[in-house]
Amino acid sequence: MEAPVHASPVTLYVNGTARELVVDNRTTVLDALREQLDLTGAKKGCDHGQCGACTVLVDGLRMNSCLLFAVARDGARITTVEGLADGPELHPLQEAFLERDAYQCGYCTPGQLCSAVGVLEEMAAGRPSAVTAPEHPSGQAVPAGDTEIRERMSGNLCRCGCYVNIVRAVDDAAGAQAGAGHGGSEGGAW
């Protein structure tokens, strides 16, 4: 079936499953997930790329799904909060958020979690942030800690103000990842 001129067929590989859709070209990845695929974990907070509640991983990289047209991301591998757990086994970040009580209302939590997955990957890959020392060797894992995590997570707002515990949870998960001696496996985009 040929799509009308203002709509397009796309395939998104969502949480490991190929999903074929016809989308109005105006449809964002966020709206495709929520309205067409019934994956309502990613939240529409501001819908302008300012709050981070819609954060998902696109080909291993965290992005604001509200600012991505689905048609332009045809073929992308997308991980949402629904795809973080391994069956009944929660992702280490999900465990850490529970352990640290890193949320109140929970609305921003899916975006916080997906963003944090990206943050741990970026630090393990030695990607710098604005607070990483300029002399830090490129490609060498950046140590976690409050300063790095606060800067790297600054694109995710929490109106309940749970930042203190979010930072602790991400730091716990970063420590566990470093202790396990691997750089994580969610992205592998570098």
Place this chain on the structure above:
Amino acid sequence: MRTFRYERASGDEAAVAAMAASPGARYLGGGTNLVDLMKLGVESPDVLVDVSRLPHTSVEHTGPGGLLIGAALSNSDLAADHTVRTRYPVLSQALLAGASGQLRNAATVGGNLLQRTRCPYFQDPGKPCNKRQPGTGCPAREGVHRNLAVLGASEHCVATHPSDMAVALAALDAGVHVLSGAATRTIPVTELLRLPGDEPERDSVLRHGDLITHVELSAVPEAAHSLYRKVRDRASYSFALVSVAAALETEGGVVRRVRLALGGVAHRPWRARTAEERLLGEPATAEAFAHAVDAELAPAEPLRDNAFKVPLVRNVAVSALSDLAARQSDGTARLPEAR
């Protein structure tokens, strides 16, 4: 949002041809600004020509010490590039000072240069704005303008250019490769973006369909001693109130080479050539830096609520240059090992 047709460009020439065929078309890169403007009703293209998959995503070494940066490269990838971090730290730092991790992963180099002002009147189609709708007036002059321009504004527009990256590129004299029709030309980034004058609707000198393919950096030895410093209302994830891109090379306490560009103060990155010229051969002291930057800022015409930017950008520039001078006098090169 208005409906639009979507075309994925198969190559540079095809992209330019697709734009030429549709006066209402827009290029789509990472979309972090354009998609938002479409939601706001500021932009309403009938065709989107997607250039994000064009093969301009590398950082290539050119000739003696230069770099050729693909326009579709993400802001994150450029910031993490080892050569950029080593030879042009001001550029890496400027990129990392901008937006959030999520946005930097999506945003492209070309799109960063051509992002639109965040002036609240421009972003609200319910308000007059000479940039969005020429001839309707500029309420910002008397209205909300705390974060708008203090240099180079016109009676028609007091918008600021929001990019951090562009401020660093202005200091580095980057060249922008543009495919225009069938011809490629290189435009200095300091001339790509323009002052508002009588045509505030034009952010840049580009014409409809012109495609940025690369950004070129020549060898800039003093850029190894460079930094970007940004002041904003919160510690992270906010546009600059003011920012400074600086590079300095001293010899025996005297300024041998200096580059200075100011952000958040004008309709384009403000290359501080007056200050640079005054500093050559002068002692690398805070006093000399202050005199030079004061001369640069002498033509400033702040508005009711943004006069604070003038002393702020002066002090940030003096502290940035002073830090660069101190690092050279005590021999601390704060850079990763070359490899």
